Amino acid sequence: MSGSALAGTILGSKHDFTGLNERAEVTAMPGLAFADYGNPCVYCHLPPEKEGADSSELGGIPGWNRFIPAVDSAYDLYDSRNLDNKVKTPSPISLLCLSCHDGTLAVDMTVFKPDTWNSSEDASLHLRLxxxxxxxxxxxxxxxxxxxxxxxxxxxTDLQNDHPISMEYAGLNSKDPDFRPVDHDYGFDNGVKIYDNKVECASCHNVHNPDVNLLLRTGAERLCETCHIK
Ligand code: HEC
Ligand code: HEC
Ligand code: HEC
Ligand code: HEC
Ligand code: HEC
Structure with a gap:
């Protein structure tokens, strides 16, 4: 599964919900626990035939094929007196992750189903992570x-013990001496990313690169010092 041919892809990773029964050598999951839409991308991205559609008109996360968790404004985000800026709501790209990982929505609860999917194959249960x-x-x-x-x-939904997200990166314009300046607008040369100047789940994790342990953008021993100077 970690062969170079699949490097940079979601196929066969834990985020590939197609063919999961075969891979795990069980018959329990798709069909029972969640619907297998036959296209691994649509659990996050809009299906190709809906490209350009505005999922937010249907309660979706802007730009993504998932719904905004109902707890949207009620996440207990990390807070501390030291934090430079307070955040009330995670940004869309982090809501995408939370829409499965906060455990409040079924993993197959997408805004649009692909046209190719036959609804008679819908799962009997739609389970949550x-x-x-x-x-x-x-x-x-x-x-x-x-x-x-x-x-x-x-x-x-209590994110207080997790790394803060959706706050502006404190190292921009060398503003804060405890943080390294970015290498370019999108973050750092080692792959750690900044989104619209902010730190998000995907700053540290790349779901498209299952070759690295826990999908981290750089080895755990290097990750923190990418941004923090001490
Ligand atoms: C678990 C959620 C998830 C799944 C499933 C997923 N993606 Fe993504 N995809 C993302 C995220 C998050 C980003 C933004 C990553 C970034 O900015 O580096 C992204 C970015 C992309 C991009 C833009 C790359 C870029 O450099 O901007 C493409 C193209 C893409 N995905 C294609 C796919 C395809 C094709 C599939 C199915 C084989 C797929 N994705 C499945 C979450 C997902
Ligand atoms: C469609 C649902 C879904 C979405 C959206 C989603 N995940 Fe996941 N994620 C999962 C599932 C399911 C697993 C595997 C759980 C298991 O096997 O215990 C997983 C596993 C992981 C893991 C652990 C991987 C490992 O090798 O152990 C990380 C890290 C992760 N996700 C991060 C993210 C991030 C970051 C995002 C947003 C960019 C995201 N996920 C979006 C469903 C999702
Ligand atoms: C009826 C029992 C059952 C249910 C319900 C179930 N699973 Fe599984 N799942 C299994 C078994 C058994 C395995 C194989 C053993 C293992 O990996 O622990 C497995 C394996 C997996 C794997 C690892 C596959 C791999 O290739 O590494 C993932 C990811 C996964 N399940 C996700 C889920 C998610 C997400 C849900 C809920 C939407 C779910 N499962 C519901 C029984 C179940
Ligand atoms: C500053 C970097 C960073 C950010 C931001 C971040 N993570 Fe992580 N994440 C890590 C590291 C490092 C680990 C592994 C060590 C640990 O468990 O703390 C991890 C572990 C995980 C795991 C796997 C837990 C396990 O041990 O199997 C999941 C799932 C996950 N993160 C999802 C998320 C989601 C969702 C977000 C956004 C809400 C997020 N992460 C934000 C760095 C980060
Ligand atoms: C993408 C850049 C980035 C990475 C990578 C990163 N951090 Fe952070 N971290 C930040 C920012 C920005 C803040 C918030 C600073 C502020 O606004 O005051 C922060 C805050 C923190 C805080 C809270 C500090 C406080 O003042 O309350 C801790 C603890 C922390 N990070 C630990 C870690 C650890 C451990 C790692 C490695 C697993 C890590 N960080 C990786 C950017 C990053």
Missing amino acids: NGGNSLMNCGKCHNGIAAHSIEIKHIG
Whole structure:
């Protein structure tokens, strides 16, 4: 799965919800736990035939094929007296990640389904990435006994123990001596990215590069010092 032919792709990674039964050698998931839309991209991106559609008119995250979690303005974001700027709501590109990882929406709950998908193959259950032991959650099987535990990937809506997100990068214009200046408008030469001057989930993680442990943009030992000077 980590062969160079698949480098930089989502195919066969944990974010590829097509053919998951075959890969995991079980018959339990697509069809029961979530719908297999046959196109691995549409769990995040608009289907090709909807390119240019405005998903936000239907309650979607602008530019993405997923809904804004209902907790949108109620995330408990990291806060501290030291933080230069307070953030109330995550940006769209981080809401994309949270729409699965906060465990409140089914992983197959997309705004648009691809035209090629046959709705008679809809899943009987539409489970959420949540370790909870009920028929609404992947944790029903992914409890560490029937299958690997999904709990650790469930970030929840309390983000206070996680790295802050959606705040302006403090190293812009060498504003703050504790942070390194960026190499270019999009971030750093080692791949760590800045989005509209902000730090987001995808600053550190690249879902398109499953070859690196935990999808990190650079090795964990280098990641922090990309931005923090001490
Ligand atoms: C789990 C969510 C997710 C899935 C599934 C996914 N993508 Fe992406 N994709 C992203 C994110 C997030 C970005 C923005 C990454 C960035 O800015 O570096 C992105 C960016 C892209 C880009 C733009 C690249 C760029 O440099 O701007 C293309 C093209 C793309 N994806 C194609 C695909 C294709 C094709 C598939 C299916 C094979 C796919 N994606 C599946 C999340 C996803
Ligand atoms: C469509 C649902 C969905 C979306 C959207 C999504 N994820 Fe995931 N993510 C998953 C699932 C499912 C797993 C695997 C869970 C497991 O196997 O325990 C996963 C796993 C991960 C992992 C762990 C990978 C590993 O190798 O263990 C990371 C890191 C991650 N996601 C980050 C992100 C980021 C960052 C984004 C946004 C750019 C994102 N995810 C968007 C569903 C999603
Ligand atoms: C009926 C039981 C069952 C349910 C429900 C279930 N799974 Fe699984 N899943 C399994 C089994 C069994 C495996 C294989 C053993 C393992 O990887 O732990 C597996 C494997 C996986 C893998 C690893 C595949 C790989 O290629 O590495 C992912 C990712 C995954 N499941 C995601 C999910 C998600 C997301 C949900 C909820 C939408 C879910 N599963 C619901 C039983 C289930
Ligand atoms: C500043 C960098 C950074 C940001 C921003 C960030 N992460 Fe992470 N993430 C990490 C690192 C480093 C790890 C591995 C060590 C750990 O678990 O703390 C990780 C681990 C994870 C894991 C896997 C947990 C595990 O151990 O299997 C998931 C899922 C994840 N992050 C999702 C997200 C999501 C979703 C966001 C945005 C809400 C986010 N991350 C923001 C750096 C970051
Ligand atoms: C993309 C740049 C970037 C990366 C990579 C990064 N950080 Fe940060 N970090 C920031 C910014 C920006 C802040 C918020 C600073 C502010 O606004 O005061 C911050 C804040 C923090 C805080 C809170 C500090 C406070 O004042 O409350 C901690 C702790 C932290 N980072 C740890 C880490 C660790 C550990 C890593 C590596 C896993 C890491 N950071 C990687 C940019 C980054």
